[in-house]
Amino acid sequence: ASGGNGSVAFNAGEDIVQNANADVSAAGSGAITYNAGTIKPTSAIVIYGKIANGAGGITLNAPNGVTLNSGASIATSGPFMVNSDSDLSGSGSYVQQIASNVIVAHDYVTITAADVDLNGALDAGQGNVSLTPSRTDTAIGLGAVTLPGAFLLTLTDFVNLVTTGTVTVGGQGSVGSVSLDGLDLSGSPFAALAVTGGMFLLGQIALAVGMALKLQGSSLTDSNGGNWNITAADRGSVYFLAAQVGTDADPLE
Numbered sequence: 520a521s522g523g524n525g526s527v528a529f530n531a532g533e534d535i536v537q538n539a540n541a542d543v544s545a546a547g548s549g550a551i552t553y554n555a556g557t558i559k560p561t562s563a564i565v566i567y568g569k570i571a572n573g574a575g576g577i578t579l580n581a582p583n584g585v586t587l588n589s590g591a592s593i594a595t596s597g598p599f600m601v602n603s604d605s606d607l608s609g610s611g612s613y614v615q616q617i618a619s620n621v622i623v624a625h626d627y628v629t630i631t632a633a634d635v636d637l638n639g640a641l642d643a644g645q646g647n648v649s650l651t652p653s654r655t656d657t658a659i660g661l662g663a664v665t666l667p668g669a670f671l672l673t674l675t676d677f678v679n680l681v682t683t684g685t686v687t688v689g690g691q692g693s694v695g696s697v698s699l700d701g702l703d704l705s706g707s708p709f710a711a712l713a714v715t716g717g718m719f720l721l722g723q724i725a726l727a728v729g730m731a732l733k734l735q736g737s738s739l740t741d742s743n744g745g746n747w748n749i750t751a752a753d754r755g756s757v758y759f760l761a762a763q764v765g766t767d768a769d770p771l772e
Contacts, residue, residue, distance in 0.1 A: 526550040526575060532558030535581070539567040539590055550575035550597070556582040560606050566591045573597065576626065582606035585632075587619035587639060596624040599643075603632040604653035609668075611653065615639035615679070628682075633657070634670055643682035655692040659716050662724070663701025670695075674703060683708050689715035697736060699724055705752065719761065721747045729754040738763040 535555040556562030563584040576597030585603040604611030613632040619639030628648040652670040660671045700722025711731040741747040
């Protein structure tokens with residue numbers, strides 16, 4: 520399907536499945552939008568083929584997940600916007616399988632999901648990337664953290680996420696706990712990692728040259744009984760914004 524300079528929109532009451540031999544494109548400022556599950560709340564978007572356009576951007580909305588399978592590709596010079604848990608049920612994840620890829624040449628990326636799983640590359644160039652749990656009370660885990668039902672970003676996810684802009688995790692309304700441990704970003708190109716949540720639990724964290732880490736929450740404490748460490752490389756920086764840092768009984772040390 521091709522929209523020329525016009526927009527392309529698919530609206531489905533149930534699933535949207537794009538096969539490997541089906542390519543969707545829109546030239547110029549034409550936008551591409553997929554809306555699945557307008558009737559059935561267990562519906563998902565599953566992509567095997569290619570989606571490409573110019574500055575119009577690409578939007579994918581589904582209540583029960585968005586998956587890019589092996590061989591799927593998305594390319595745009597506009598914004599890439601995903602909501603894979605549009606009904607806020609807590610069950611819709613954004614998944615990129617191995618050998619899938621997303622390239623956003625000149626704009627931003629926003630992904631709202633119950634969880635994010637990047638086994639394929641998401642390259643935002645110089646654009647900012649926002650990764651937000653669909654429910655504000657969802658716990659967040661970054662690095663080598665295992666939390667059932669949490670919004671988890673593993674080292675594999677961070678390796679497959681490429682941008683020289685700022686990566687933001689959580690949103691202004693996020694109040695779930697945030698755990699950071701085994702988080703080695705020493706090879707990441709990000710200008711900054713900004714994380715917003717409720718109570719922060721800190722472990723072992725390493726930052727790349729020139730990278731800023733910005734943590735904003737209700738409180739900060741350590742998750743390893745005092746065995747926490749943040750290593751900021753040359754020109755790196757760390758910012759804490761919290762109502763409380765440690766306690767008398769459990770100081771940050």
